[in-house]
Amino acid sequence: MAQAKPKKNGAVEKKLIGMADVVIAAAQRAKDPTFAIPIRALSNVSFNPRKGLIEMGEKKQARSFFNVGMAKKFMQTMLVADALSELQRADLTTSLREIYYRTKHTIQDSHENTFDTQDESDPIIEDLEVSLVALREELHVRAENSGSIVGPVVFGDDGDRVDCAKLGKGGYSVPSIVEPEYLEIRRCTADFLLLVEKGTQWNRLSEDKFWRRYNCVLLTGNGQPPRGVRRLARRLHEEHRLPVYVLVDNDPWGYYIYSVVKQGSINLAFESQRMAIPKAKFIGLSSADPERYELPRNVGIKLNDKDITRAKELLNYRWFQKPAWQEEIKRMLANGLKFELDALANKDFQYLTKKYLPRKLKEKDWLD
Amino acid sequence: MKPAPAVTAVEMGTRQREISVSEFFTKNRHLLGFDNPRKALLTCVKEAVDNSLDACEEAGILPDVTVKLETVADGQTPATPSQATRFRVTVTDNGPGIVRAQVPRIFAKLLYGSKFHRMRMSRGQQGIGISAAGMYGQLTTGKPVKVISRTGPRATAHYFEVQIDTKKNEPLVHENKQIEWTQPQGTEVAIEVEGRYQKGRASVDEWLEQTSIANPHVRLVYHTPEGETKEYPRTYHELPPSPKEIKPHPYGIEFGMLLKMLQDTKSHTVAGFLAGDFCRVSPALAEDICKAAKLSPDTKPRGVKPHLAEVLYKTLQTTKIMAPPTNCISPIGEKAILSGLYKQIKGEFYTAVSRPPAVYRGNPFIIEAGLAFGKGPEESVKPQQAAMPLAEGEDHGQDTELARVIRYANRVPLLFQQSACATFKAVLNTTWRNYGMTQSRGALPAGPMVIFVHMASVWVPFTSESKEAIADYDEIQKEIRLALREAGRRLGIFLRRKERAAGEFRRRNIFDLYIEEVVEACNRLKGGKLPTEQLKEQLHKIASTRTGGLKTDEALGKTGAGPEGLPHSIIVTMEGIEGEAEVAQQAATAPVIAGTATQSDQRLVAKAPVKAGKKSKSVAAIKDKAGQQDLFVEPASPVKKAVPPKRRPTATRNIRKGK
Numbered sequence A: 001m002a003q004a005k006p007k008k009n010g011a012v013e014k015k016l017i018g019m020a021d022v023v024i025a026a027a028q029r030a031k032d033p034t035f036a037i038p039i040r041a042l043s044n045v046s047f048n049p050r051k052g053l054i055e056m057g058e059k060k061q062a063r064s065f066f067n068v069g070m071a072k073k074f075m076q077t078m079l080v081a082d083a084l085s086e087l088q089r090a091d092l093t094t095s096l097r098e099i100y101y102r103t104k105h106t107i108q109d110s111h112e113n114t115f116d117t118q119d120e121s122d123p124i125i126e127d128l129e130v131s132l133v134a135l136r137e138e139l140h141v142r143a144e145n146s147g148s149i150v151g152p153v154v155f156g157d158d159g160d161r162v163d164c165a166k167l168g169k170g171g172y173s174v175p176s177i178v179e180p181e182y183l184e185i186r187r188c189t190a191d192f193l194l195l196v197e198k199g200t201q202w203n204r205l206s207e208d209k210f211w212r213r214y215n216c217v218l219l220t221g222n223g224q225p226p227r228g229v230r231r232l233a234r235r236l237h238e239e240h241r242l243p244v245y246v247l248v249d250n251d252p253w254g255y256y257i258y259s260v261v262k263q264g265s266i267n268l269a270f271e272s273q274r275m276a277i278p279k280a281k282f283i284g285l286s287s288a289d290p291e292r293y294e295l296p297r298n299v300g301i302k303l304n305d306k307d308i309t310r311a312k313e314l315l316n317y318r319w320f321q322k323p324a325w326q327e328e329i330k331r332m333l334a335n336g337l338k339f340e341l342d343a344l345a346n347k348d349f350q351y352l353t354k355k356y357l358p359r360k361l362k363e364k365d366w367l368d
Numbered sequence B: 001m002k003p004a005p006a007v008t009a010v011e012m013g014t015r016q017r018e019i020s021v022s023e024f025f026t027k028n029r030h031l032l033g034f035d036n037p038r039k040a041l042l043t044c045v046k047e048a049v050d051n052s053l054d055a056c057e058e059a060g061i062l063p064d065v066t067v068k069l070e071t072v073a074d075g076q077t078p079a080t081p082s083q084a085t086r087f088r089v090t091v092t093d094n095g096p097g098i099v100r101a102q103v104p105r106i107f108a109k110l111l112y113g114s115k116f117h118r119m120r121m122s123r124g125q126q127g128i129g130i131s132a133a134g135m136y137g138q139l140t141t142g143k144p145v146k147v148i149s150r151t152g153p154r155a156t157a158h159y160f161e162v163q164i165d166t167k168k169n170e171p172l173v174h175e176n177k178q179i180e181w182t183q184p185q186g187t188e189v190a191i192e193v194e195g196r197y198q199k200g201r202a203s204v205d206e207w208l209e210q211t212s213i214a215n216p217h218v219r220l221v222y223h224t225p226e227g228e229t230k231e232y233p234r235t236y237h238e239l240p241p242s243p244k245e246i247k248p249h250p251y252g253i254e255f256g257m258l259l260k261m262l263q264d265t266k267s268h269t270v271a272g273f274l275a276g277d278f279c280r281v282s283p284a285l286a287e288d289i290c291k292a293a294k295l296s297p298d299t300k301p302r303g304v305k306p307h308l309a310e311v312l313y314k315t316l317q318t319t320k321i322m323a324p325p326t327n328c329i330s331p332i333g334e335k336a337i338l339s340g341l342y343k344q345i346k347g348e349f350y351t352a353v354s355r356p357p358a359v360y361r362g363n364p365f366i367i368e369a370g371l372a373f374g375k376g377p378e379e380s381v382k383p384q385q386a387a388m389p390l391a392e393g394e395d396h397g398q399d400t401e402l403a404r405v406i407r408y409a410n411r412v413p414l415l416f417q418q419s420a421c422a423t424f425k426a427v428l429n430t431t432w433r434n435y436g437m438t439q440s441r442g443a444l445p446a447g448p449m450v451i452f453v454h455m456a457s458v459w460v461p462f463t464s465e466s467k468e469a470i471a472d473y474d475e476i477q478k479e480i481r482l483a484l485r486e487a488g489r490r491l492g493i494f495l496r497r498k499e500r501a502a503g504e505f506r507r508r509n510i511f512d513l514y515i516e517e518v519v520e521a522c523n524r525l526k527g528g529k530l531p532t533e534q535l536k537e538q539l540h541k542i543a544s545t546r547t548g549g550l551k552t553d554e555a556l557g558k559t560g561a562g563p564e565g566l567p568h569s570i571i572v573t574m575e576g577i578e579g580e581a582e583v584a585q586q587a588a589t590a591p592v593i594a595g596t597a598t599q600s601d602q603r604l605v606a607k608a609p610v611k612a613g614k615k616s617k618s619v620a621a622i623k624d625k626a627g628q629q630d631l632f633v634e635p636a637s638p639v640k641k642a643v644p645p646k647r648r649p650t651a652t653r654n655i656r657k658g659k
C-alpha cells in the first residue's frame, strides 16, 4: 500500500511536466494547445450500486488556449501546474490559499492580475487532480486542519505516539494529510466510529466521555468533513473494521454530508475509491426523530425555498433511491421543518449523550 | 407707536419724476446679464460678438471676429488676470460697419436697435445689448465706449468716444475724428468694465468655444488676458442662408400685442389689417374671421373697442389658420454642426440631425441636435492604464464622467440655468440606455460625450428675461426628443459596431498577454531549459491566424468602408476618418495660426490623416463582410465530447449557499 515517497512524487511531477510538453508539441505543429479535463459535475458521475460508490464518468471538456473564453483559464492552469511542480521539487506541502498567493501576480504590461480571487485558483487545482488522476495529497496540497478525534485509538505522528484516550476533552487535531506514510494507526480497540457533523455535539460527547462508556471513536469535521477526516474515518473503517455512524442535522445539507461520507462527492468522484465508506450508516437526526423523541415543533426551523429545491434534488439522486431514504426525505418535506442537533438541548443539555444516542444504538435505529 | 403719517398727493408728487436710465439699469442689471463681475465680463463680450455676427451675416460677409481681453491697471500696479478687477474688452469685426450718424445712438442710447421691430431670426432681439454693456462700463469705470467703424475700403474710418447721458438716455459724444485704420471695413468696439476673469464653467473662454462650435463659418481669434492667442478657424465656408423676415402669425401673439398692432397698423379696415399685418391670413379668411367675431370687416382698426378686440383675439386663436411659413428660419445644418463639433471636440464619433421646421404657438422653429462621442482615437485604442494592480475586491473605478450638454438659441450658446431648459429636460428624458450608454434614473447619460442642442426660431421662448433657458413647450420638447433619438440611434449603431471590433481586438490582445505567462510557466516546468523565444513566436503565429488578422481590421472599420447606415456622421479612428469626410477634411486643413495655446481639448491641428473620397463600398459588400465575420467562430476543439466550458454549479456549492 504505502509506496515510497520519492517514486510517487516523481510520477506526479512527470505528469505536471507533461502539461508543458502538450503546449510545446502543439506549438510546433501550429495547433491550438488543448487539455482534456474530466467534467466535475453531476452529468459526469454515475453511481455504482454494487460498490456503493459514485464514480466519475468519461466526459471531458476541452480547455484550449486560443479561445477567448478559455484563454485566461488555460494560462491559469499552466501557472498552477508550475506552482504544484515547484512543491514537488522542494517536497513541501501547502494550502489552497498559499497556492493562490504564489501564482498571483500582475501580467506584464497590463493591469490584469493572473488571479483575482482564490475562487479562480481552487477549481483549477481540482481540475488538475482529476485530469492528472492525482489526489490532492499527492499534489502536496493540504486542507486546513479542522477535524478532531478522541477515543481508544493510538497514532504515530512524525515518530510521536498519540494516544487519543489521553488527550482530555480536546482530543487530537486531525492533520489534513493522513496517508499511512504521514500518519500511522498503531492501535485501535474501539467498537465503532461516530462521525459528528458539528463541533458543539462532538464537544458535548467528549466532555461527557461518551466514547468511554460506549467504547467508540468520536470524530468531527466541523461541518462538511474535510478530506483528512474522511480519509481517516475510511482508514479506521477499513484497517480496523470499525462500523461508521454519521450524526448530522436533519436538513438537506446533513443528508448531503452523509452521502459524501458514504459514497463520495460529485465534484471529486474519482477520489471515492479512497475516501468513501459505502457501509456508513445514518444515525440521525432523522425526520422521524422529532416525533419519536418528542421534540416540540417550535424548535424546528421552517424549510426555506432552497432547502425544498435541494431536498427534491436529493430525491432524484441514484444513491437516495432506497425506499427508506425516499420516505426519510419526503417526511422532512411533508413536515416542512428542519431540525438542528442543537435542538436536542431543548429537553436537557445532556439529552444527546444520555438519552438520544443510547436509545438509537440500542434500537439499532439507523438508515443505510 | 404712532401710526405712519399719511402721505399726501403733494408729497407724492414731489417724488414722482422721470426714472433715469442709470437707475433703470442698476435695478435691472440681473435681467441684462450684469449680475456679478464675472458674468458682466462675459455679457460684454457676448453682446459685442453677437452684434458682429448678426451684422456680418446680414451683409453677406463671412465673419472674421477678434476678441481681446486686457487687464487694466486700476491706478496701482497691474494685477494678474485672475486677480484683476478691471478689463478692456475689444471686439473687432469685418462687417458692414455703421454709418457715422448712427454710431452714438447705437452705443450710447438704451433701447435703440434695428432688430426689435422685425420678425426675423437674429441673435440680438431688443436693441438693448451693446448700449447696456457700454452703460455698465460707464457706471463701473467711468470710461466712455470707444468705437471705430468703416463702411468700406473707400470710406474713411471714424473714431468715437461716447457716453450715455444717464438722465436723458441720450448719447454724449466726447470725441469724433477720422482716423487711419488698417481694416478696409468693419467695426471695433472697446469697453472698459469692472469684471472678473476666471476660466471654466460659464467663462468667456467656454462661451467663445461653444460659439465657434455652432458657427463654424466664423473665424474667431481670441487674445486672452493671459496673453495667449487662441484661434478658432473657419471650417465651414458657406454663410448660413439669410433668414427672411415674416409677419407675425395670429397664434403667436398676445392680446396686448394685438391691441398695439391695431393702433399701429396702416390699414383702414380690420379685414385689411388682418390680411395685411399677419401671415397666413388671406383676404377671404380675414372676412370669415370678422364674421365669426361679429365685427364688420370695414371697422376702422383704431376704432375697435377693447371688449370687441378680445372677441377678435379669441376668434383668431380658434380659427383654423395654416401654419406659418418656415423659410424665415435658418438652421445651422447637419454638415456645419458636424464641422463645428469635429474641429472643437476630440472624439471618435460625431453625428448631427436637423429636424424639419415645426411650429409652437404660431412661431416656426427648427431643432437641431448633435453628438460628439469618445475621447479621441488615441485614447480609445490604448488600454486604460490603472495606476496600480488591483487588490482582491477592488475594481477599476468606473468612468462616472457625465455627458455634457451644450445648448444654443439662434446659434448663441446658453451657459446658465441649464436645469430649467427644455433642451436639458429632453436630454434627461431620452433613454440613452437604448443606445448603448449607461444612464442612472433621471440623470445625464454617463460617458465621454457632448450633446449639442440648438433651437432656431424667430422668437425663442425663454423662461425669463435673462434669456438663459428655453421654455418647455410640448411642441419644442417633442422636437428635441425626436432629434436626440435619431442622434442616439446612430450612436447606438456606432457603439455596437465598435464593440464588435473591440471583441476581435481584445481577443488578439489577451493572447498576446497570456502567451508570455504560459511560456514562462512551461519554461519553469521544463526546468528552465526551454527555447522560450521560439515557443513564443510559434504561439504568436497561431494567435494571429486564429484571430484572423485582416478581419480584425475590417471589424475595426480600418478598411475605408464608410459608416453604413450613419448619415451625417463622422467616425474617427487612428487610421483615418470615415463618413462626411469632406467636412472633416475642411476642418483638418483649414489654415491654422497656432498660438501659444495649450488647449487640450482643442483640435488645433487635426492629427488623423484624412481618407476622403474613399467612401463606402456597396451595402452588399459590407453585408458580405459581416457574413464572414459570423463564420469566424471558435476553432473547433480537438476533444470530441466537448461541452460548453461553463461549469454547472456543483451540488456542494448550491447547498453551501443554501445553508
Ligand SMILES: Nc1ncnc2c1ncn2[C@@H]1O[C@H](COP(=O)(O)OP(=O)(O)O)[C@@H](O)[C@H]1O
Binding pocket: B047, B051, B052, B055, B093, B095, B096, B097, B098, B106, B112, B113, B114, B115, B116, B123, B124, B125, B126, B127, B128, B129, B130, B131, B132, B187
Ligand atoms: N458690429 C456692428 N456692425 C454693424 N452694426 C451693428 C454692430 N453692432 C451693432 N450694430 C447695430 O446696432 C443695433 C443695436 O445693437 P444692440 O444694442 O446690440 O441691439 P440688438 O442687437 O438687440 O439689435 C443693431 O441692431 C445693429 O443694427
Ligand SMILES: [Mg+2]
Binding pocket: B047, B050, B051, B123, B124, B125, B127, B128, B129, B130
Ligand atoms: Mg445686440
